[in-house]
Amino acid sequence: LNAELSYVRNDVINHYALSFNLLIPCETNNLHFSWHVKSKVEYKLGFQVDNPIAMAMPQANISLQGEVPRTLSVFCVELSCTGKLDSEVTILMQLNLTINSSKNITILNFKRRKMCYKKLEPEVKSPTSDKNSSKAIFDPVNTAPTTSTRVFYISVGVCCAVIFLVAIILAVLHLHSMKRIELDDSISDSSSSQGLSQPSTQTTQYLRADTPNNATPVTSYPTLRIEKNDLKSVTLMEAKAKVKDIAISRERITLKDVLQEGTFGRIFHGILIEEKDPSKEKQVFVKTVKDQASEVQVTMMLTESCKLRGLHHRNLLPITHVCIEEGEKPMVLLPYMNWGNLKLFLRQCKLVEANNPQAISQQDLVHMAIQIACGMSYLARREVIHKDLAARNCVIDDALQVKITDNALSRDLFPMDYHCLGDNENRPVRWMALESLVNNEFSSASDVWAFGVTLWELMTLGQTPYVDIDPFEMAAYLKDGYRIAQPINCPDELFAVMACCWALDPEERPKFQQLVQCLTEFHAALGAYV
Known part of the structure; x- marks a missing residue:
């Protein structure tokens, strides 16, 4: 990134900069930090990742313990994904600074986030194809190729070239005809x-x-x-069937304050009792409708609530549960965010x-x-x-x-x-x-x-x-x-x-x-x- 973030300047720590959890582009594998001090300062460096399966432990090009250089220097931290699964990984780099070997210790925690993606496995050739290929290239030692053999190899080569050209033409035509979305995750x-x-x-x-x-x-x-x-016409029965797998009992939901209210809809601050442990509960948003809501309005609420369902990201809030019991107004539950x-x-x-x-x-x-x-x-x-x-x-x-x-x-x-x-x-x-x-x-x-x-x-x-x-x-x-x-x-x-x-x-x-x-x-x- 073409930007600099100062964490310590003129012996003053920028706590806001330390609290900012910076997102690293998926194609960026190295972070560079510049540092220097005027007097003797010893350091210890350590790393943590919350998902070691998705990312290997970060590596620095300096020792994990020593003295901070007196002249302006740059060290590099390598962040390498393993390619084993898709996941957003949170990285913590902890830098402990000790002044004059005393008990005056300052701890700096640097947080970063990076998306790691699973690598596609290369195709493995079957033993059968290996045998076939070995037979195809086998040539007895000290045996001069006959005319028919030369003709055979030339024919195979010409056929391969024709197939290759046809494949290229088909690929070009396909790219021109299809409508696709550009995914620019690898932008420099x-x-x-x-x-x-x-x-x-x-x-x-x-x-x-x-x-x-x-x-x-x-x-x-x-x-x-x-x-x-x-907007395809979806019946209320079809809408309920789509969310049946996340339906819960009305008895687990307690409605508290009304946060927002419209002509036919309401959003409540609610409490959800844990199914496995009734002594535990968590706060939720509860979207529901009033008595005068039409069947179309109820259907639209259930259908539109499923837009982000099944997606997992720190900046998305998909639904977690619904209540669609007979005789009760349908309810849609989402995790609670206290400023609304x-x-x-x-x-x-x-x-x-x-x-x-x-x-x-x-x-x-x-x-x-x-x-x-x-x-x-x-x-x-x-x-x-x-x-x-x-x-x-x-x-x-x-x-x-x-x-x-x-x-x-x-x-x-x-x-x-x-x-x-x-x-x-x-x-x-x-x-x-x-x-x-x-x-x-x-x-x-x-x-x-x-x-x-x-x-x-x-x-x-x-x-x-x-x-x-x-x-x-x-x-x-x-x-x-x-x-x-x-x-x-x-x-x-x-x-x-x-x-x-x-x-x-x-x-x-x-x-x-x-x-x-x-x-x-x-x-x-x-x-x-x-």
Whole structure:
């Protein structure tokens, strides 16, 4: 990464820098640390990984015990994945510093996170094929090849060449015909930063929201897996059958305070009793419906709740259980996050901002954006399209950890964020990319567009985007090149990231992995000025 993070400067420890658990790109295998001291300081170095099956123990190119050099030096730590399974690994590097061999010991803990992926096993040739191949190349010693033998080998060679050429032609035709999604997990550091810091001419024109660029919308996107937002009619019985395997008894759930309430839906703070040990309990979110909810609304809640089911990532919050007993209102359970909905949290921060300007910093907001981008990067790798990324569909806890949720009940709890454009479907018009508005087409690139709007929400502490634009005019407004204006006190570099996300051509928008790296570098630069 083209960024530096200072942990100790002028004998003062930067505790905030130590608390930041930095995400390492999967293709980065080495970390470099620079250090030096003015007087004698002894050190001890140690490492821990939470999943030794996915990552080998880190190795340093210096001894694990000795003296800190008096001149500026750099040491390297190697982080090598084993390739045995897919997992996000947390690495802890502990550095113990002792001054003048006394009891004055300072302990520095450096935390990093890295995604490791399972390597594909090479194909093993069967014994039969080995025997065949050995027979094919066998030539008796001291026996001159006959004319028929030469003709046979020439024929085999010509056949192999023809088969090879046909395979190449078929592969080219296949690549041109299929629609695929690009997974850029192996982007180099330099290319990732250049992709955002040096946007194309078309993208640069979006930096002024009051100037249209008159760009012609693109109608076909050959390298993106595009998904239509077709709402297939699912019956309530079918919806319940899909979640039957995670259904639990109503007796295990206790409802406490109402956290959010809409026309037909509610979110409660609840308590779930452990099945194996009734003396243990844990806090949960409980999504449910009121008595007047229709069967269609109940079905939609259950169906949309399954969007992230089965996915595991530190920045995702999938459902854990449901209650679908006869005679009871259906309930959907998610792990509890004590500061709740991100949009409501941001608006609360805005209310107290006048009395407490330090309530939430710009660096905190960028850290939230990094977490959302990490979760979306994971979804993109799994070819899952969210279709409704926004601050209202994220939750946060008191450690400022952010997790992305599904959009079940969002239309009811945030009715002003959804609009019907005459097709009998409420959609988040102000967060949607142009191709989604016009052609009802969604892809990872349309999720990137929504991420740009979500980043704008973060920097404005929960304001509504395009609040003065008629929802029916949004498509024409975007097609003419207009975008939401740069928020007050938002750095130009951060608004440039948003602008890249709003490129008309989905191919010109950055990938989520690029966004993670760019925002991480920007976050580190903000820390350098603190």
